[in-house]
Amino acid sequence: xxxxxxxxxxxxxxxxxxxxxxxxxxxxxxxxVGAMPGIGSxxxxxxxxxxxxxxxxxxxxxxxxxxxxxxxxxxxxxxILLNIPGDSPAxxxxxxxxxxxxxxxxPGQALLxxxxxxxxxxxxxxxxxTFTGPALANIGLKFGPSEMTALLLVAMTSxxxxxxxxxxxxxxxxxxxxLLACMGMDTxxxxxxxxxGNEYLLGGIxxxxxxxxxxGFSQVMILMDERLVKAKEVTEKLTIRGSLLTKHDLKxxxxxxxxxxxxxxxxxxxxxxxxxxxxxxxxxxxxSFKSEExxxxxxxxxxASCEAANNGAAAxxxxxxxxxxxxxxxxxxxxxxxxxLWGLNPGPLLFTNEPDFAWGLxxxxxxxxxxxxxxxWGVIPLLIKILSVPTRLIIPCITVICIVGSYSTSxxxxxxxxxxxxxxxxxxxxxxxxxxxxxxxAFVLAPMLESNMRKSFIISRGSLDIFFDSPLSLAFMTIFIxxxxxxxxxxxxxxxxxxxxxxxx
Amino acid sequence: MKKILAIAAIASLIxxxxxxxxxxxxxxxxxxxxxxxxxxxxSDIYTRxxxxxxxxxxxxxxxxxxxxxxxxxxxxxxxxxxxxTAAGTRADHTLLTFNSGDLMPMVKNTSNRLANFTPLAxxxxxKQLLFIGESAKYKTFDEVIKAVKSGAKVxxxxxxxxxxxxxxxxxxxxxxxxxxLAFIVNDSTSAAITSILGGHVDLVxxxxxxxxxxxxxxxxxxxxxxxxxxxxxxxxxxxxLSEVGSYQDVEFPVWRGVVxxxxxxxxxxxxxxxxxxxVAESEAWQKDYIGKFKLIPSFLDQQAAKAFMTKFEQDxxxxxxx
Numbered sequence: 001x002x003x004x005x006x007x008x009x010x011x012x013x014x015x016x017x018x019x020x021x022x023x024x025x026x027x028x029x030x031x032x033v034g035a036m037p038g039i040g041s042x043x044x045x046x047x048x049x050x051x052x053x054x055x056x057x058x059x060x061x062x063x064x065x066x067x068x069x070x071x072x073x074x075x076x077x078x079x080i081l082l083n084i085p086g087d088s089p090a091x092x093x094x095x096x097x098x099x100x101x102x103x104x105x106x107p108g109q110a111l112l113x114x115x116x117x118x119x120x121x122x123x124x125x126x127x128x129x130t131f132t133g134p135a136l137a138n139i140g141l142k143f144g145p146s147e148m149t150a151l152l153l154v155a156m157t158s159x160x161x162x163x164x165x166x167x168x169x170x171x172x173x174x175x176x177x178x179l180l181a182c183m184g185m186d187t188x189x190x191x192x193x194x195x196x197g198n199e200y201l202l203g204g205i206x207x208x209x210x211x212x213x214x215x216g217f218s219q220v221m222i223l224m225d226e227r228l229v230k231a232k233e234v235t236e237k238l239t240i241r242g243s244l245l246t247k248h249d250l251k252x253x254x255x256x257x258x259x260x261x262x263x264x265x266x267x268x269x270x271x272x273x274x275x276x277x278x279x280x281x282x283x284x285x286x287x288s289f290k291s292e293e294x295x296x297x298x299x300x301x302x303x304a305s306c307e308a309a310n311n312g313a314a315a316x317x318x319x320x321x322x323x324x325x326x327x328x329x330x331x332x333x334x335x336x337x338x339x340x341l342w343g344l345n346p347g348p349l350l351f352t353n354e355p356d357f358a359w360g361l362x363x364x365x366x367x368x369x370x371x372x373x374x375x376x377w378g379v380i381p382l383l384i385k386i387l388s389v390p391t392r393l394i395i396p397c398i399t400v401i402c403i404v405g406s407y408s409t410s411x412x413x414x415x416x417x418x419x420x421x422x423x424x425x426x427x428x429x430x431x432x433x434x435x436x437x438x439x440x441x442a443f444v445l446a447p448m449l450e451s452n453m454r455k456s457f458i459i460s461r462g463s464l465d466i467f468f469d470s471p472l473s474l475a476f477m478t479i480f481i482x483x484x485x486x487x488x489x490x491x492x493x494x495x496x497x498x499x500x501x502x503x504x505x
Numbered sequence: 506m507k508k509i510l511a512i513a514a515i516a517s518l519i520x521x522x523x524x525x526x527x528x529x530x531x532x533x534x535x536x537x538x539x540x541x542x543x544x545x546x547x548s549d550i551y552t553r554x555x556x557x558x559x560x561x562x563x564x565x566x567x568x569x570x571x572x573x574x575x576x577x578x579x580x581x582x583x584x585x586x587x588x589x590t591a592a593g594t595r596a597d598h599t600l601l602t603f604n605s606g607d608l609m610p611m612v613k614n615t616s617n618r619l620a621n622f623t624p625l626a627x628x629x630x631x632k633q634l635l636f637i638g639e640s641a642k643y644k645t646f647d648e649v650i651k652a653v654k655s656g657a658k659v660x661x662x663x664x665x666x667x668x669x670x671x672x673x674x675x676x677x678x679x680x681x682x683x684x685x686l687a688f689i690v691n692d693s694t695s696a697a698i699t700s701i702l703g704g705h706v707d708l709v710x711x712x713x714x715x716x717x718x719x720x721x722x723x724x725x726x727x728x729x730x731x732x733x734x735x736x737x738x739x740x741x742x743x744x745x746l747s748e749v750g751s752y753q754d755v756e757f758p759v760w761r762g763v764v765x766x767x768x769x770x771x772x773x774x775x776x777x778x779x780x781x782x783x784v785a786e787s788e789a790w791q792k793d794y795i796g797k798f799k800l801i802p803s804f805l806d807q808q809a810a811k812a813f814m815t816k817f818e819q820d821x822x823x824x825x826x827x
Contacts, residue, residue, distance in 0.1 A: 046544040144705030185579050188690045192614050199585055199615060202578040271699050325718060326699045341550055347718020410577045455689050459660050
């Protein structure tokens with residue numbers, strides 16, 4: 001009950017004209033930033049942070065909070081319409097979103113599914129955050145290096161099995177992603193790895209330009225390729241009415257969105273996991289539930305499971321940030337820097353010392369969720385028109401966005417170079433039917449796995465026991481081993497039943 | 506008339522080089538201030554605080570500071586670019602935020618050296634402490650030492666750069682191996698604090714500011730001051746190493762400075778050094794920066810900063826056997 005009172009008090013802080021205004025502003029900016037390939041929430045918040053230095057802290061964090069939050073909505077737009085994920089959590093959305101928009105010719109519904117699922121996932125996350133904020137943060141703390149290692153092992157082994165139809169290609173690409181992620185400074189000893197004597201490579205391959213190239217710029221080349229083969233067919237007229245969700249769609253959307261909302265919230269709380277890992281896990285979990293159509297072919301369930309998860313994670317990541325002063329993601333870390341700059345002391349006492357601030361921020365997330373849903377809904381009729389824009393106009397536009405996005409990550413041409421090279425790589429991979437998603441996921445997860453695993457070994461002096469000591473890591477290790485043994489068991493068992501059947505004949 | 510014009514022309518010719526002399530440099534264009542870490546981090550806040558203070562006090566002739574975060578190659582690319590700036594107007598209008606945590610990886614992993622920069626000032630110093638968490642196995646540092654000696658493995662979590670150097674100095678003084686008293690490098694101090702809050706490590710190394718709120722909330726307790734003097738306030742109970750046993754105090758200076766490229770003209774260097782001094786002496790700096798981040802207000806001017814950084818580089822290179 002007390003929490004509801006606090007939340008209502010938060011709303012009273014929020015409902016001044018200037019705070020409502022910045023919530024809208026943040027939500028709209030977040031949608032735009034999210035939809036632009038490469039410029040994700042991290043860059044968006046980082047770019048706007050200096051502007052807010054002179055704001056009052058509550059107003060400033062409300063704006064950045066709603067920007068961060070609405071960003072999760074926007075990322076799906078370009079993923080669904082152009083197969084270019086606007087930010088890294090949307091990589092999974094593209095897997096089903098793009099086929100649904102193009103092959104199934106239901107772009108409006110695909111966008112609406114992603115919007116509604118985002119809304120539901122975020123709403124679940126916020127409810128959990130409101131009622132269990134500090135307790136939730138404490139669950140996150142239970143995940144030490146060994147628990148994170150076990151969890152990440154489960155995630156990494158399921159990449160190949162999750163994405164694409166060919167597991168051996170998936171495995172190969174996962175390993176390739178791990179190899180690329182190994183470049184740059186070793187996080188634990190600070191010594192350079194695979195830098196080839198080049199000072200740029202000392203810092204490794206920057207993630208954002210790499211993603212823009214792999215999924216954005218490669219798509220540009222694919223579009224050019226297709227254009228040479230055939231002129232774009234005129235798609236039938238897309239109307240708002242024609243893109244409304246059917247009752248059946250909603251029925252398919254709800255269960256995965258609810259599940260992923262809860263799951264995503266917990267993923268968001270884990271130290272350093274973030275929204276990308278959450279949307280990936282949401283999708284992975286959906287794979288073990290029944291979907292009406294197979295995932296990857298444009299299934300409503302596929303979009304719903306990852307979009308709800310990443311919004312849940314965005315809300316969940318505020319729990320450790322507000323309750324303990326610990327950032328749950330890169331964007332959270334930037335927000336934390338902001339808190340200090342605005343004169344607040346983030347830490348375990350924030351809820352006690354600055355209740356107006358903490359609850360005002362939570363209340364603003366609720367408002368941002370509604371605002372983002374409305375805005376996104378409002379622009380859908382315009383957005384689906386993108387599909388009927390001639391390729392010759394789309395190509396230069398996307399190219400410019402790709403270049404600007406990769407330049408802005410570190411204000412240098414190095415990012416652009418990385419983007420171009422990975423774009424060519426992505427194109428070649430596409431030509432030979434190798435999916436890009438496993439590389440990207442491995443690239444995100446591998447550094448986390450490496451540092452957690454090595455930290456575990458430092459703690460345990462090299463003993464493997466540490467992974468079986470705590471109930472949490474034991475549980476994840478069991479799942480990991482089952483995943484590993486499952487194909488082998490199936491092969492043995494399968495051949496056994498076959499022989500039995502043959503002898504029965 | 507012609508005569509007057511000629512005299513005026515000659516006078517302006519003579520006075521032109523004069524006016525560029527000594528302290529007569531004034532910024533003529535916007536100043537690019539390079540920070541080699543991401544927005545929102547400690548170095549970024551530090552840089553923006555100084556540049557804002559300079560703008561407010563009109564110390565830059567009304568020109569604007571363009572703070573650019575250059576994070577390529579772990580910051581090495583930004584540092585290299587600044588060090589290679591060609592002499593001229595550009596060199597006189599380029600500043601670089603330069604900390605102990607920047608210098609160490611730079612000299613360790615690249616051939617770039619302090620000699621390629623013009624030190625302008627050291628604005629503040631910081632020191633670390635070791636803390637225990639709520640459910641700690643060892644309540645004092647004395648217990649930690651005894652446990653390690655009896656074969657237990659104790660783990661410290663900390664951040665990169667400065668913390669690693671301090672840890673290495675500590676185990677050297679204690680005559681422990683890295684296996685006995687292990688250290689886990691985290692990306693940031695807040696990640697290190699996360700792991701001790703969850704009870705995954707025994708000790709955490711942190712600077713006073715990052716740990717402050719956790720000490721107030723009773724989540725962290727300081728057990729060792731890595732300093733030759735005790736800290737004040739809620740950290741005053743932490744003993745120095747020499748108070749724990751028959752050891753020398755362990756202290757590793759963590760500093761925040763500002764440098765220009767090597768090619769910066771002496772006049773420009775003098776101008777910036779003077780402006781930085783004005784900021785360091787201002788009340789706002791003492792209160793809103795030094796006070797808030799619980800730093801040690803040890804300002805070093807141009808000459809002293811150069812001597813200090815040079816010595817620091819030599820010592821560090823020696824310690825890593827380069």
